[in-house]
Amino acid sequence: MSLAFNPENYATQLAEKRERLCHLLAEFDAPDPEVFTSAPEHFRLRAEFRLWYENGQPHYAMFEQGNKHKAVLIDQLPIASKRINELMTPLLDACKANPTLGRKLFQVEFLTTLSGEALVTLCYHRPLDEDWDEPAKQLARQLDIQLIGRSRGRKRVLERDYVTEALDVAGRTWRYQQIEGGFTQPNGGVNQHMLGWAVDAVGSNQDDLLELYCGNGNFTLPLSTRFRRVMATELAKSSVKSAVENLAMNEATNVTLVRLASEEVTQALTGVREFRRLQGINLDDFNFGTVFVDPPRAGLDPATLALVQGYNRILYISCNPQTLAQNLETLNETHRITRCALFDQFPYSHHMESGVLLESV
Template sequence: MSAPQFDPAAYLAQLEEKKNRLIALLAPFAAPEPEVFDSPREHYRLRAEFRLWRENEERFYAMFAAGDKHTPILLDDFPIASTRINDLMPRLKAAWQLSSALSFKLFQAEFLTTLAGDGLITLCYHRPLDEHWQAAAQQLATELGVSLVGRSRGQRLVIGRDYVVEELDVAGRTFSYRQPEGAFTQPNGAVNEKMLNWAFDALGERQDDLLELYCGNGNFTLPLATRVRKVLATEISKSSVNAALANLADNNVDNVTLVRLSAEELTEALNEVRPFRRLQGIDLKSYQFGSVFVDPPRAGMDPDTCELTRRFERILYISCNPETLAANIAQLHDSHRVTRCALFDQFPYTHHMESGVLLERR
């Protein structure tokens, strides 16, 4: 990750530019003006990773400008990162400076934190990790009050847990989420909470069923499941599936069936192109789907999956790439119209933005 251009004084102007860009992209579809959900100006990012740069026998946290891997930007703190990360950075640096077991061939440090205050640090090495590292890491984890993961080629040693626990409030209910080390999580917790509440409101109270594609660790699944009769959710990542299953159990959400299939595979199953063993025991025809929720990767939905969503009365779509969102809407525009639109500023001081639309059948 490259260092963003951190300038709180310019934040509102940048947010207005994003809003105008989204309006322009969705103008061909007569979309309403987007609801805009801003970000905290600093300490909003819950995860960060740093390369370690060595100068004069000392290691520093380093980041690099886009396209330049040779000129480090040395850091003592990182104002866009959570206060928890900023508290941990100097304490971790002091620890590795005092311990060769921790510092020898250490090349990267990754932080994962939560709004709820949990923390996990991953340390990456160009060497095998032995009992001396484990003893030092155990002491460090205790001193910092975090879990710690050591990684080297063919090794992954866990001190404590390999996940953090987040708590997010949606419509008056607090949901608990396990967020695994190395798996995708929303980086901006405050904005993620706003996204969840917007999606919860946009879906509304329903008496039918929901299909969810790309469900990840169940970030949206948990609150949306309380709005419908039952949910069929899909995800291809094994670590995300395991986290989602744990999150469903931890929150006593019992109306969700989760299958490890890609969106493309589920499309084939619903179109009866071919059967899948992972769907054994699941009667797809028993579902009365009224809505589909999608949160695809940056490439958006492939044409077949996009065509699948056309079957539903309501398409609730969260996107991390407004260009592919617009391309998908273009495919659906003849049958569905955009009735709600939102901009979620997950990534301040960058050109990236998260957006959401509700499409309803004409």
């Protein structure tokens, strides 16, 4: 598969991904995948660039994987959002013009949203102090951005360290706090497709949803409208903090958020161990009929696999189809795939996101 940016070849590379997913899932009698396309350009909402200096002047640079010594200098990045491309030149020009902003600057990170907000992080090989703040504030006002300065052990936030995204799913707009440095889906348009597919796949339910790896509540919020109650679990403190904000911002009152790792959830639900973090939560009040998982690239561990097999339905979103197929070797013993989807989060790369709905046999 060619990895070069080539919008004219987009349909071909997407067809190759579809064929690869079908091959991986063929032994599990999966139905044909529903395919959700990306915009061919300007689809990536976040990007980071190292700065490469030639004759004392900084340039945005990217590197081939595994080779940090051969820089490819760039002025624009067509896969990045239009907002990122609009900001790249004026931001770098301002840093060139002002030594307080530009001295020992080595990396620039952009986070943008479909709703039009932008947050930029400037990373330095020198300590930052209050002298940085005033020129940084002027630049933030000039470009209408949130601006953060980072150096070793220090983080200077001028106003706030997050942007607010707005995603339209199943006839409703959901708002999400997205914190600098936290995980967010890079392709906002395809993320909306994923959320819409998940909501449609689970349908309307009178029982409850157990969600593992909930992150900042990306799936939690729209899925909460399809169940009586939701118990969502996440371990990372920054993600839990954002999830709490997002639940409140969207008035999702039927969600119980618990800070537990997936293996701890297994221990709690099977009665192996009690957790102080579950104080005041009666697990017997829940009637889980569906479990939703969106695991890291390594997939589900054996204990979590055994746990999810105990539920009638499993909604599984995967960022690694190889580990999804490995997990399905176990899940296929008790469940069958009834729906399947391919989400092209990462055009012009080998990576793809997929989803399956499994129902017990």
